[in-house]
Amino acid sequence: MxxxxxxxxxxxxxxxxxxxxxxxxxxxxxxxxxxxxxxxxxxxxxxxxxxxxxxxxxxxxxxxxxPPPDPTNRVADDEDAAALGHRLFFDERLSRDGSVSCATCHDPGRAFTDGRAVSMGLGEGSRNAPTVLDAAQQRWLTWDGRADSLWAQALQPMERRIEMGGDRTAIVRLVLTDPQLRAEYESVFGAAPDLDWLNGLPEAARPVEVEPGQPAAVAWDALSEADRTSINDCFANLGKALAAYQRRLQGGxxxxxxxxxxxxxxxxxxxxxxxxxxxxxxxxxxxxxxxxxxxxxxxxxxxxxxxxxxxxxxxxxxTDPGRFLGASIVKADGFNAASRHSDEPEGGAALRVSTLAVSPETxxxxxxxxxxxxxxxxxxxxxxxxxxxxxxxxxxxxxxxxxxxxxxxxxxxxxxxxxxxxxxxxxxxxxxxxxxxxxxxxxxxxxxx
Ligand code: HEC
Ligand code: HEC
Structure with missing residues (x-):
């Protein structure tokens, strides 16, 4: 060699x-x-x-x-948002079968990693779980930089099949129908959607780009634009609370x-x-x-x-395309810094993701x-x-x-x-x-x- x-x-x-x-x-x-x-x-x-x-x-x-300020997340440094995020981080009910939380793979007893070569959630992944200690300092999140903020990153494992396998509609309904979580949510983000509307939502509904025809994808497409927007807004807020929590995870x-x-x-x-x-x-x-x-x-x-x-x-x-794939994912992410869910959709972070090149060199x-x-x-x-x-x-x-x-x-x-x-x-x-x-x-x- x-x-x-x-x-x-x-x-x-x-x-x-x-x-x-x-x-x-x-x-x-x-x-x-x-x-x-x-x-x-x-x-x-x-x-x-x-x-x-x-x-x-x-x-x-x-x-x-x-951690540097994150203007794309208006609650980044809000104490109550961090407390809500703290609960969510350890809550296994966010996963499809109630068995996996963020802390499953980011275990505080192991410096917020899982000690495995590649992570195991509902299935086995292909990447090693990095620590989330000091992750708030990172410009691009994950090994391939497929997220451009801590809050947008948090939304991905919740729905990935091999991680928590959850569903944004089910997660939003779960959080906002739990009395304590709902109260904490409202203290941070203001009035939450009413319970009748939440209980009337389909059991599962999310955009499933890789598997069109899935019941959850069909249900998502059948929702009104306004309903989809409300769900996405709440889902993004949960990510922002998780980010506020993780900003407190400073390594010292x-x-x-x-x-x-x-x-x-x-x-x-x-x-x-x-x-x-x-x-x-x-x-x-x-x-x-x-x-x-x-x-x-x-x-x-x-x-x-x-x-x-x-x-x-x-x-x-x-066989792992690394940054080449990560760059295209973050550009297309509906929750990136330039998206309507960002609290500064025309700021520096938005410009960074909009002008990011997807280059085969990477x-x-x-x-x-x-x-x-x-x-x-x-x-x-x-x-x-x-x-x-x-x-x-x-x-x-x-x-x-x-x-x-x-x-x-x-x-x-x-x-x-x-x-x-x-x-x-x-x-x-x-x-x-x-x-x-x-x-x-x-x-x-x-x-x-
Ligand atoms: C050209 C850039 C570059 C240089 C120079 C470099 N590294 Fe790295 N290092 C990386 C990258 C990129 C990775 C991740 C590689 C991967 O996962 O495929 C890495 C991974 C590591 C890791 C594993 C960390 C983890 O959490 O998995 C350690 C430890 C490390 N490098 C130490 C060093 C040391 C010590 C040196 C000097 C002898 C060094 N590196 C030189 C870019 C570099
Ligand atoms: C099944 C295991 C698993 C679960 C569950 C999980 N993660 Fe991760 N996490 C990983 C792996 C693996 C990576 C690296 C992903 C990659 O590079 O593709 C990662 C990456 C991250 C990063 C990026 C860190 C960095 O340095 O860029 C953050 C932050 C993070 N996870 C937070 C969370 C949060 C918040 C949750 C819960 C909503 C969560 N994770 C759930 C395994 C998991």
Whole structure:
């Protein structure tokens, strides 16, 4: 196998100068870095043996601020909306047979993942469940970016056959005929549709594009335009409540964050947050390893899509179209930022999705995952192909089993040929990216009704 053939797609941004990259290339730049790093910062960095360029790159990795505002969701930061979303997130009744909730696959006890290679809801999927901790920081959601907001994303698993297999009409009726959920809904969104109308709706009705002729699709088509709009409005509101909840799922300060804060504030004690081994791993990460070409900024992700050529689950050629399909799905999504359900249908997010190109070049590319909490989110890669972090490091070290697609000519990844010592250092660094998780009870199931 020719290692140097492994390819990746990169934005036209070089490795040199992460700060410049963030400013000129990212649609959403990393938080501004105080340029006047005080002199003790330089002294401390020198004591640690960090070069000025290493220091500059490391300072760009933190801190992570609160999630950016989401003007497409008017209740994004509403406390009551978050409380409603909290209930919905753990409510199995939203699924077709009452057995699956969001928390089935995003289990708080597993850093909001499921520990499986690919998820299992009502059926087995083909993708690995990412954590929802800090997901509110993402510009495009899911591995292929098929949603452009946290609220639009939340609507998809509710209806997908292999996930919760629910139905928007049934879900809206369930929520708005449950006295407590209805009261909470009305306190956030105002008067809900009346009970007679809700009880008169068909048992199941939803647009089913892939399976026309399905009873639910036939029932949907038979509804009046006004009824369909009311159902969609309520359904979108449930997504917005779920998003408000997930915005509270902040992962918290990591040892890397504390280390960066120590460098910034000249606080020597905080520098002890990373072991000497992890600091060596950090230097590899921002240096020879080239990881920050893609895993940049406080999220340790550029939010963009690349083909790193991770081995496929069966070892054959890749069959998952990745971003190519994701881009067309998000453009066509009736709940995207430019849709009538968006609270800012002419804002920046709307422009971003309207002008998004669906390019064959992105076939097989996946979003650079955030590395926050990565020590707790095994297995790894979009289909959980790699069982542990040791295997991920071995992959970047050797590129063994890497797949290549003809049309990808950029050659960014080369086998790093890491020594055993260097592999251990990188591993120690990757294990220092965990935070304490969300506070105030948001990280547990809501109290029993
Ligand atoms: C059957 C398992 C399953 C269920 C149930 C499920 N998810 Fe997921 N979730 C996944 C998988 C798998 C992905 C990745 C999907 C992809 O890339 O195609 C994902 C992706 C996400 C993401 C994107 C995270 C990111 O970093 O982009 C969010 C947010 C999310 N889910 C929230 C939810 C919410 C809210 C619910 C309930 C309404 C839910 N999920 C239900 C498995 C599940
Ligand atoms: C060219 C961009 C790029 C570079 C350079 C890069 N990565 Fe990645 N990384 C990605 C993408 C894209 C994925 C997801 C690939 C997939 O699922 O097919 C990924 C996946 C990962 C994962 C798995 C995370 C998870 O949640 O599944 C880890 C860990 C990781 N990379 C660490 C590193 C390290 C360490 C380096 C440097 C040695 C590095 N990466 C270099 C783009 C990159």
């Amino acid at each position: 020719k290692f140097s053939d492994a390819t990746a797609r990169l934005r036209p941004c070089g490795l040199a100068g992460v700060l410049l990259v963030a400013a000129s290339c990212g649609e959403r730049a990393a938080p501004p870095v105080e340029t006047a790093a005080n002199s003790s910062t330089d002294d401390l960095a020198a004591d640690l043996g960090l070069s000025p360029i290493e220091l500059r790159r490391i300072l760009a990795l933190g801190p992570l601020g609160p 300060e990591t040892n890397l964050d504390r280390f960066v804060r120590g460098l910034r504030n000249g606080d020597e004690e905080l520098l002890g947050s990373l072991s000497p081994e992890a600091i060596a791993g950090l230097r590899l990460f921002v240096g020879r390893g080239g990881c920050i070409q893609c895993h940049e900024g406080p999220m340790l992700s550029d939010g963009e899509f690349h083909l790193v050529g991770a081995p496929t689950p069966g070892g054959g050629m890749p 076939w097989g590319a996946f979003r650079t995952p955030s590395l926050r909490h990565v020590g707790r989110t095994a297995p790894y890669m979009h289909a959980g192909q790699l069982p542990d972090l040791e295997s991920v490091i071995r992959f970047y070290s050797t590129l063994e089993g890497a797949v290549q697609l003809d049309h990808h000519r950029e050659q960014v990844l080369v086998p790093l040929e890491l020594s055993e010592q260097e592999s251990r250092e990188l591993l120690a660094f990757l294990k220092s990216l965990e935070g304490a998780g969300p506070g105030e009870g948001w990280g547990q199931a809501p109290a029993q009704r």
